[in-house]
């Protein structure tokens with residue numbers, strides 16, 4: 144677990160309590176947990192562009208507790224990285240609460256992944272299979288609550304919906320009674336991949352609980368975020384792929400501005416981002432603004448210096464673009 148400055152001090156920003164944010168009546172804009180992508184450098188970038196709350200990628204709680212190596216590679220943070228939620232994949236209350244104790248000085252809360260539909264996760268008892276195990280979710284939330292002293296430390300869940308929405312509503316009511324701080328709903332069933340998001344189901348869930356609900360799925364612009372927020376009556380929206388394509392989305396940009404691309408370069412170089420991650424994010428961000436031919440060249444680049452040369456040649460001097 145690397146913490147790039149102030150490892151033991153709870154940062155000032157952490158006073159920005161996500162629970163208070165959700166009760167403010169304002170749209171809370173959330174960057175989703177994304178394996179490989181929602182790491183410190185990317186979180187730093189989206190925060191610069193009006194993102195209110197960030198999640199780490201999903202971390203397997205058992206590995207995190209067992210191995211220092213896993214902790215060092217899976218979780219890096221710094222003083223400006225807040226408010227922050229650490230998402231865990233877990234199927235055991237004791238292990239999850241051990242993991243929560245390890246991260247609680249550095250984060251505002253933890254989230255339990257109850258939505259990952261991948262076969263390996265479900266086979267190990269993680270992810271979306273938890274929407275069918277409300278008692279296990281209850282035990283995990285209770286143990287974290289009992290062992291982490293701070294009442295402000297949030298425990299949230301991120302779910303998919305059932306075919307039978309009554310079951311999802313039942314799950315959410317039980318989670319609320321257990322002390323879950325808020326629930327993020329990806330409005331698709333476990334089987335659904337590209338089908339339209341069931342925003343009506345998210346609205347129905349919101350109408351049946353009192354805790355904050357965050358709507359997730361297929362939101363690609365600030366305008367869409369505001370529409371979904373209003374349509375569902377929820378307290379916030381969470382975005383994954385829309386932010387990969389355009390990290391400045393929450394600030395109202397329709398396409399990734401050049402400034403954001405150069406900000407990514409600065410931030411990732413400063414924080415020491417591995418080349419693969421640095422390059423992959425740029426490929427996502429430049430998807431819409433490059434031709435097929437340009438993509439072929441850009442995607443084949445294999446060093447940071449080659450990428451920097453390419454960007455300078457095609458998008459001008461960094462200092463010039465910063466003034467745009």
Ligand SMILES: Cc1cc2nc3c(=O)[nH]c(=O)nc-3n(C[C@H](O)[C@H](O)[C@H](O)COP(=O)(O)O)c2cc1C
Nearest residue numbers: 175176177178200201256329360361362382383384
């Ligand atoms: C690259 C990638 C990685 C993801 N990793 C996670 C994860 O670690 N935990 C999780 O709960 N969901 C994960 N998801 C799902 C997203 O958080 C989100 O629920 C889903 O993509 C729908 O939102 P979107 O339409 O805004 O992309 C991931 C999605 C993508 C595209």
